[in-house]
Amino acid sequence: MERKAVAATEPLLEIKQPEPQPVTVRQFGAAMASAWDSFVQAQPTATPFHSIAWMRALEKSFDYEPRSLVAERGGRITGVLPLFFISNWIMGRCLMSTPFADYGGTCAEDQESTDALIEHAKQMARAENVNFVELRHRKCKLHRGFNHRSLYVSFTASLTPDPEAMLKRLPRDTRYLLRKAEKANLELRSGLEQLPVFYRLFAANWRRLGTPVFSPRWLEILAEEFHDSVDLKLAYHQGRPVAGVLSLTFRDTLFPHYAGACPDAGRLAVNNFIYWELMKDAKGKGLRRFDFGRSKRCTGAYNFKSSWNMQVDTLDYQVFLVRRKDEPNFSPTNPKFEMATRLWSLMPLNATTWLGPKVVRWFP
Secondary structure, three states: OOOOOOOOOOOOOOOOOOOOOOOEEEEOOHHHHHHHHHHHHHOOOOOHHHOHHHHHHHHHHOOOEEOOEEEEEOOEEEEEEOOEEEEEOOOEEEEEEOOOOOOOOOEEOOHHHHHHHHHHHHHHHHHHOOOEEEEEOOOOOOOOOEEEEOOEEEEEEEOOOOHHHHHHHOOHHHHHHHHHHHHOOOEEEEOHHHHHHHHHHHHHHHHHHOOOOOOHHHHHHHHHHHHHHEEEEEEEEOOEEEEEEEEEEEOOEEEEEEEEEOOOHHHHOHHHHHHHHHHHHHHHOOOOEEEEEEEEOOOHHHHHHHOOOOEEEEOOEEEEEOOOOOOOOOOOOOHHHHHHHHHHHHOOHHHHHHHHHHHHOOOO
């Protein structure tokens, strides 16, 4: 017997997808520190300057007020924005992400969270009647109302397993300087117990550049906060310290952040030597990238870093003007600071190491 199809008498149930939860933004609190760091560690765009360690070091060392923000969806962190309120007679009142850092700005897993954080920062800036907001993004689209600052570029390189392959990638002149350094019989020593020695090189170097220097306590606090993620290497020539670099490790990347060298370092090619040794050491520890940090175009640091054949990227720093009508420029390359920079470089070292920590907080 042929069976007849039975028509369905009830409509099929339509399964509705849940509405996506909205992003909310709130002020960071100390109880959120562990969740903040866990989120930052998991984000590919994060840097050590987004970490709780950097934020805590700033709070311990300077009189900047924390204003950091957290974006959440359904109680889960989806974005962070380290942010500080700064007020002094040079810069006026401003919000900055992040002081004394190469990178900053938002670190988020989606565009909605990024937009929410930046919009909240703009609202905060208006409410606190600041002069401007500066976000030191590495890569970020230009947000509405912000001006792009293209003053800085970054230099990065992948660390290949074979040191010979890394060496061949370098320009001929750089390889020549590495051979010159090898003939100088330089010695490399590692260890944070060298911080006082490094600070003398660091302070003298910054004095020659006409730049106010930090107190030694700032470097000590960084060492305390970053623990095993801090590395200090000094190069010695015939027992005399001639150059040093303080680096931060974050995930698979080495960030050589502070450096100092004696006046005759160029004759010994010691700067080439120490950075090359840093690259080899980082690769030996399983790191994959070397981040040479930021430099201003047309400066000595920019020219030196350009000689390493690295990837060069313009940084997406952004400024939102509130009370100011023109874009701020507190860089030493500003012609307004040219005379002050020249005079500072001529001052006795003892005077600059005493005055420097009082002045440097005005130029974060």
